[in-house]
Amino acid sequence: MKRKVVHLTTTHARNEVRVFLKECTSLSVAGYDVYLIVADGLGPDTTSSGVHRLDIGKQSGRIQRMLIQPWRMLRAAFKIRADVYHLHEPELLLIALPLKWSGAKVVYDSHEDTPRAILSRDWINPFLRKLVSSTFELFENFVTCRISAVVGATPHISLRFSKINKQTVTVNNYPLQSELPDFEIPLRINRSLCYIGSISKSRGVFEMINAVDPLDAQLILAGWFESEQVELNAKKLNGWSKIDYRGTVNRSEVHEIMSRSSIGLVIFHPEPNHVNAQPNKLFEYMSARLPIIASDFPLWREVIEGNDCGICVNPMNPSAISEAINLLLTNPERVKKFGDNGYRAVQEKYNWGIEEQKLLTLYNELTK
Incomplete structure (x- = not known):
C-alpha cells in the first residue's frame, strides 16, 4: 500500500515551485x-501531477x-x-x-533563517524585533528537536538545525532539469534586464530602479510588492519610466521574461537573512543562460565568480x-560567456535532480 504524505502550506501558491x-x-x-493542503482560497480541491490538492x-x-x-x-490534516x-x-x-502525537512522522521544511529574517521585518516594531527573534528561536528549537526531521533550503539553515536534530x-x-533550455542561445543584443520575485526595499527595488535610470535600458520587474507604500515610493522615482512592471506572473511568463532579457538582477541588501541565503532566482537565471549582477556577499561571490557567470x-x-x-x-560576448558558464554549472551541480535524491532518501528512512 502506498505511504500517505501530506505537505502543508499557509502562504505558498498551490503551484509554487519548491513545494x-x-x-x-x-x-x-x-x-x-x-496530498498538498493550501490556503489560497482558490478551491475547489483538485489533483495535478498525481498530487491531491486541498484548499x-x-x-x-x-x-x-x-x-x-x-x-x-x-x-484538515487529521482527516x-x-x-x-x-x-x-x-x-x-x-x-x-x-x-507527531497522532503517530505520524513530522518534517519541518525551513525555507529561510526565520529568527534572522525577523530582524528585518518592517511590520514588527524595531524596538521589539530582537525580542521577537530570540523568543521565536527558542520556540523553533524546542519544537524541531522533538520532531522526526528538518529540511533546510540552504547549508547555512541546515547547519543550525543539525545541532538540535540529527535527522x-x-x-x-x-x-x-526539465526547464533547462536544450538549445544554444545566440548573442543577446537587447537592452532589457529583469528581476523576478518578491519586490521590497530590502530586496533592492529602489537601488535597481535608480541604477537603470541613467541608462539606455529597460528593467522588467515581475512579482508582488511587499506593501502599497513600497510600490507607491518606487513609482515616484525618475527611473520608473524605464520599468516594465508585469505584476505577478506564472511559470510560462517567467520563462518568456528571461528569454527577452540580457541580464538577471539579484540586488538584496546585506541583512542577516540574506547574506547566507541562496535565492532560487539566482539559479533560475543561470539555467536560462542569463549573466547575473548580484550582491557582493561571500556565498554569492563563491557561486557567481567561482563559476564565472556574472558580476x-x-x-x-x-x-x-x-x-x-x-x-x-x-559587451554581448561577455554576456554570452557568463550565460553559458552559468548554464553549464546548473547542468553539472545546481539542479533539482541531485536535490531530489536527498529528499527521497530522507523519506525512505522515515517510512521504512
Missing part, C-alpha cells in the same frame, strides 16, 4: 500518495494567518491520516507536536550597479 513542482511532484513520481480557504490579515490557519490545517506530515511555514510549528538534511532549491557589486550603491549593467550591455 509543489519539486517536492510534492517528486514524491508522487516515487510512488507516494501525496482550507484564505484568511485575511497576517495575525489571523499565523494564529488561526495552523489549527484549520491541523483539522487524511498520513504517515508523514511536511510543514512549510514557521507558524505551522504550532501544530507539529499534535501531528537534518539540506535540499537546495535548485532549478528543475558581484555593492548592493547599496546604484552607481556601481549601473556600471556593471552598462559593462555587460556593451
Whole structure:
C-alpha cells in the first residue's frame, strides 16, 4: 500500500515551485500518495501531477494567518491520516507536536533563517524585533528537536538545525532539469534586464530602479510588492519610466521574461537573512543562460565568480550597479560567456535532480 504524505502550506501558491513542482511532484513520481493542503482560497480541491490538492480557504490579515490557519490545517490534516506530515511555514510549528502525537512522522521544511529574517521585518516594531527573534528561536528549537526531521533550503539553515536534530538534511532549491533550455542561445543584443520575485526595499527595488535610470535600458520587474507604500515610493522615482512592471506572473511568463532579457538582477541588501541565503532566482537565471549582477556577499561571490557567470557589486550603491549593467550591455560576448558558464554549472551541480535524491532518501528512512 502506498505511504500517505501530506505537505502543508499557509502562504505558498498551490503551484509554487519548491513545494509543489519539486517536492510534492517528486514524491508522487516515487510512488507516494501525496496530498498538498493550501490556503489560497482558490478551491475547489483538485489533483495535478498525481498530487491531491486541498484548499482550507484564505484568511485575511497576517495575525489571523499565523494564529488561526495552523489549527484549520491541523483539522484538515487529521482527516487524511498520513504517515508523514511536511510543514512549510514557521507558524505551522504550532501544530507539529499534535501531528507527531497522532503517530505520524513530522518534517519541518525551513525555507529561510526565520529568527534572522525577523530582524528585518518592517511590520514588527524595531524596538521589539530582537525580542521577537530570540523568543521565536527558542520556540523553533524546542519544537524541531522533538520532531522526526528538518529540511533546510540552504547549508547555512541546515547547519543550525543539525545541532538540535540529527535527522537534518539540506535540499537546495535548485532549478528543475526539465526547464533547462536544450538549445544554444545566440548573442543577446537587447537592452532589457529583469528581476523576478518578491519586490521590497530590502530586496533592492529602489537601488535597481535608480541604477537603470541613467541608462539606455529597460528593467522588467515581475512579482508582488511587499506593501502599497513600497510600490507607491518606487513609482515616484525618475527611473520608473524605464520599468516594465508585469505584476505577478506564472511559470510560462517567467520563462518568456528571461528569454527577452540580457541580464538577471539579484540586488538584496546585506541583512542577516540574506547574506547566507541562496535565492532560487539566482539559479533560475543561470539555467536560462542569463549573466547575473548580484550582491557582493561571500556565498554569492563563491557561486557567481567561482563559476564565472556574472558580476558581484555593492548592493547599496546604484552607481556601481549601473556600471556593471552598462559593462555587460556593451559587451554581448561577455554576456554570452557568463550565460553559458552559468548554464553549464546548473547542468553539472545546481539542479533539482541531485536535490531530489536527498529528499527521497530522507523519506525512505522515515517510512521504512
